Amino acid sequence: MLTKQQLYCELKKLGIEKGMILEVHSSLSSFGELEGGALTVIDTLKELVTEHGSIFMPALRLSRELELTDEDKAMGITVKIKILDRNEKRTAMGIVADTFRALPDTFTGTDVISTSGWGKHGRQALDGGLEYALNNGGKALMLGTDIYKLTAMHYVEYLTPQDINDMFAPDDAVNEKYPPDKWFMEKGHPPVKAWYKIQNKAFERGLIKKCFIGKCPVMFFDIKDVVSIYEDELRNDPYGLWEIRKI
Numbered sequence: 001m002l003t004k005q006q007l008y009c010e011l012k013k014l015g016i017e018k019g020m021i022l023e024v025h026s027s028l029s030s031f032g033e034l035e036g037g038a039l040t041v042i043d044t045l046k047e048l049v050t051e052h053g054s055i056f057m058p059a060l061r062l063s064r065e066l067e068l069t070d071e072d073k074a075m076g077i078t079v080k081i082k083i084l085d086r087n088e089k090r091t092a093m094g095i096v097a098d099t100f101r102a103l104p105d106t107f108t109g110t111d112v113i114s115t116s117g118w119g120k121h122g123r124q125a126l127d128g129g130l131e132y133a134l135n136n137g138g139k140a141l142m143l144g145t146d147i148y149k150l151t152a153m154h155y156v157e158y159l160t161p162q163d164i165n166d167m168f169a170p171d172d173a174v175n176e177k178y179p180p181d182k183w184f185m186e187k188g189h190p191p192v193k194a195w196y197k198i199q200n201k202a203f204e205r206g207l208i209k210k211c212f213i214g215k216c217p218v219m220f221f222d223i224k225d226v227v228s229i230y231e232d233e234l235r236n237d238p239y240g241l242w243e244i245r246k247i
Contacts (some may be wrong), residue, residue, distance in 0.1 A: 002035040003215035010213040011048055011141075014220050017141045019052040021121065021138040023130055023152055023223055026057075026096040030144025030216040038099040041143070046118070054119035056133050057097040058151050061085075061112045061154055062184060064092040075174055079186035083094050096143075097185045115151070130155065142219040147199040159234035164244060168220050198233065202226045 016022070017210040024045065028038055036043075045055055063082040072080060084091055089099055101108050101116045107123050108116040117125030124132035130152045132138070140150060147153065170178070178185050202221065204206050209220040235240040 001035055002031055002216075003035045004044060006214060007034070007040060008044050008047065010211075011044060012067045013068070014209060014211060014213075014218065015139075016045065016048045016141065016220075018048070018050045019120075020049045021056075021133050021136060022049060023133045023150070024070040024096075025140070025145045025149040025151070026094055026143050027144035027216075029097050032215040034214070038096045041096050042100050042103070042172055045141075047167060049119060051119050054117060054133070055100075056117045056122075056130055056138075057100045058091060058093045058149075059097065059101045059108045059125075060091065060118040060151075061114070062092050075177075075180040076187045077170070077174060077185055078168075078189055080178070081182070081184040083159075083182050083184060086110065088119055096170045126182050127205065130223075134227065137151075138223045140219070140221055140226070142225045144216045144218075146219070146227070147188070147195045148193070148221075150195075152227050153198075153230055156227055156231040159231065159238070161238055161246075163246075164238060164242060167244070183239065184191055193229070193232075194243075195241045197241065198230045199224065201229050205229075212226075 019119065022045065029033065030043065035038055049055060061084040063084055063209045067076060068080055074176060081092070089102065099115070100106055100118070106116050106118050107125050107155060109129065115125040115129040117123065122232050130139050134152050134155055140152070142149065155220060168186050168188050168190070170187055174185050202225070207221050207225045211218050239246045
């Protein structure tokens with residue numbers, strides 16, 4: 001079993017320190033056995049950054065991807081996610097983020113796509129989500145997760161050409177069966193997992209620290225450095241990034 005003291009020492013060695021602004025994504029199960037579970041992760045991070053720093057975690061009110069029915073598949077649906085009630089305790093964000101969201105000293109937005117925040121700038125989560133972390137030297141800590149959990153990546157996707165978005169958007173028939181105010185749906189799949197291209201470029205440039213804490217694979221990096229790679233690709237060659245032919 002990984003102890004809290006071991007976790008503290010390893011995170012400190014990684015570079016987590018007082019006053020830091022952190023965007024945290026985590027899979028508790030990736031640790032195997034961790035003394036104290038989700039609260040140990042949260043308390044350890046708080047002890048390291050202190051109230052002079054800030055911690056942000058995702059608070060999206062979304063279920064995990066649900067199994068597709070034969071009818072769903074016939075309609076071309078590839079992603080089926082339920083929008084959850086505001087009082088739902090468990091979401092697809094994982095038990096660490098869900099536990100963090102429920103704590104009395106955490107600030108959490110009320111929209112479906114929201115962020116939870118704690119510490120000196122935690123209140124920024126209410127209106128700006130991750131914008132403060134993204135634009136003020138925030139670091140990303142990925143505990144057992146990869147770039148596909150990095151919520152800050154979405155903050156530059158306004159640059160994605162509309163015809164690319166339209167390729168995977170639900171049509172009227174899907175929206176009629178699964179109303180957009182209750183469901184998040186997609187049709188089709190991009191040819192490639194383009195965010196892994198961004199992650200690989202970040203590794204090539206030496207932007208990501210990688211290690212293991214117990215059984216848990218960890219990545220630690222400057223949010224802006226990595227998201228800026230995605231931003232540049234979307235500005236300069238979005239079709240090449242996604243390996244999609246321009247219409």
